[in-house]
Amino acid sequence: MLPTAALDYDLPAERIARHPVEPRDAARLLVVSRSDPARLEHRCVRDLPELLGASDMLVVNDSKVIPARLTGARSDTGGKVEGLFLGLADDVAVPRDEGLWRIMLRAKRPRIGSRVDLTDTQGLDVGVSLRLLARTTTHTHEREAEAQLGNAAGSGGAGESGEDTAAWIARVEDVRGGAVGGTSVEILQRVGSTPLPPYIRSQRKADADAGDDRADRAVYQTVYADEGKPGSVAAPTAGLHFTPGLLATLAARGVTRQAVTLHVGLGTFKPVETEFVEHHPIHAEWCEVPAATAAALVAARAPGTKRRVFAVGTTSARTLESFSSEAIAAAAKTGQAAGHWTRLLITPGYRWQHVEGMLTNFHLPCSSLMAMIASVLDDGTGSGAGVARLQGIYREAIAREYRFYSFGDAMLILP
Numbered sequence: 001m002l003p004t005a006a007l008d009y010d011l012p013a014e015r016i017a018r019h020p021v022e023p024r025d026a027a028r029l030l031v032v033s034r035s036d037p038a039r040l041e042h043r044c045v046r047d048l049p050e051l052l053g054a055s056d057m058l059v060v061n062d063s064k065v066i067p068a069r070l071t072g073a074r075s076d077t078g079g080k081v082e083g084l085f086l087g088l089a090d091d092v093a094v095p096r097d098e099g100l101w102r103i104m105l106r107a108k109r110p111r112i113g114s115r116v117d118l119t120d121t122q123g124l125d126v127g128v129s130l131r132l133l134a135r136t137t138t139h140t141h142e143r144e145a146e147a148q149l150g151n152a153a154g155s156g157g158a159g160e161s162g163e164d165t166a167a168w169i170a171r172v173e174d175v176r177g178g179a180v181g182g183t184s185v186e187i188l189q190r191v192g193s194t195p196l197p198p199y200i201r202s203q204r205k206a207d208a209d210a211g212d213d214r215a216d217r218a219v220y221q222t223v224y225a226d227e228g229k230p231g232s233v234a235a236p237t238a239g240l241h242f243t244p245g246l247l248a249t250l251a252a253r254g255v256t257r258q259a260v261t262l263h264v265g266l267g268t269f270k271p272v273e274t275e276f277v278e279h280h281p282i283h284a285e286w287c288e289v290p291a292a293t294a295a296a297l298v299a300a301r302a303p304g305t306k307r308r309v310f311a312v313g314t315t316s317a318r319t320l321e322s323f324s325s326e327a328i329a330a331a332a333k334t335g336q337a338a339g340h341w342t343r344l345l346i347t348p349g350y351r352w353q354h355v356e357g358m359l360t361n362f363h364l365p366c367s368s369l370m371a372m373i374a375s376v377l378d379d380g381t382g383s384g385a386g387v388a389r390l391q392g393i394y395r396e397a398i399a400r401e402y403r404f405y406s407f408g409d410a411m412l413i414l415p
Helices: 045-051 142-149 184-191 198-206 213-219 237-241 244-253 291-300 314-321 325-334 368-377 385-399
Strands: 028-033 040-044 057-061 069-074 080-088 100-108 115-119 125-135 163-174 230-232 256-262 285-289 309-312 338-342 357-361 410-414
Touching: 028 045, 028 385, 040 045, 045 244, 045 410, 057 291, 057 314, 069 125, 080 184, 100 125, 125 184, 237 357, 244 256, 256 291, 256 314, 285 291, 285 314, 291 325, 309 314, 314 357, 314 368, 325 338, 357 368, 368 385, 368 410
Parallel strands: 028 410, 057 256, 057 309, 309 357
Antiparallel strands: 028 040, 069 080, 069 115, 080 100, 100 163, 115 125, 125 163, 256 285, 285 338, 357 410
16 A cells, blocks of 8 residues: 555745746656666657657547636626536436536535626626526536635535535526527637646746736647547646657657547546545546557557557556556457546556556646556565655656646656
């Protein structure tokens, strides 16, 4: 069992990246090796073509981030409201309705029938309202959404400010109470803003940095995000380092790229609060391996083939490892994608099936993501070597003034 406290570390606030570097591939890259604990190099992301082999395969997460963050004011009191789009209020008993949303709302004493008039990032009315129809407890995102909203109150409870954070079913309406045309994603493009992590927003606030949502929408999105696969409320951040030029250079070298899809949920912000990481109630996320990717994975494992598989980010790694070799082979054979909800929690001692190497960012203390990276670095002896190595790497990164978290620098873990 892995004590959660073993994944704690102190990070100076100035090491939290408020914005990405430009160009994206100018980010720094700390290079380590699973098989060689002595290897530790300080490079740059644009050096990836020199560090990867001509037959290597990158597996990326092509999910697209949606502008899920909502702001507005109550029509009756004028009180400010913050919220998050969690999905459609799907019910097997009723037809799919793009205007019926599940949302997490933080407001003072909201009531059934209340209307929230949505505003843009400048506080201007956008002509769209949310009519609160009913509270709901049928989803599993309350604590995760509170973390994203930066609220410390208990689920559905009132904080010291009198604000109440709870899940609601809401009807999307125009200013006359009529329906709003378009899909939920199309509506969010008009009324939502970028769901930046709370630690970025809090650091920007401390710096009196108002930010620019138009710029954030562009940079908090991978260049290979699939327009047909919207659904993430947090970016698969290791992929943010790639530029079209870098991808072209990698392809010219012979490094192939395959995609999987995992719609990143709010649970990515939830810290491990249990004494041992293995007791953490891991969040569920939908993931999918397309048939083409499955076929590439099967080919990479063919006898006599020396193709190494690198996951770009923990979400790609979690997707791949959520499927057995048999499920991957079946998807390749049938031409049908393999997909399901995953609650996979990877900790030291886990036996990796598909991933040999990884590109990853530097993660929050005491997080399930740190536990996953410690597993990649583990030596399999049960000695805790993976955790010790990870802590040593993080100390080096902090001492060398690497930038941390979503807009920060990266680490390449070679086999």
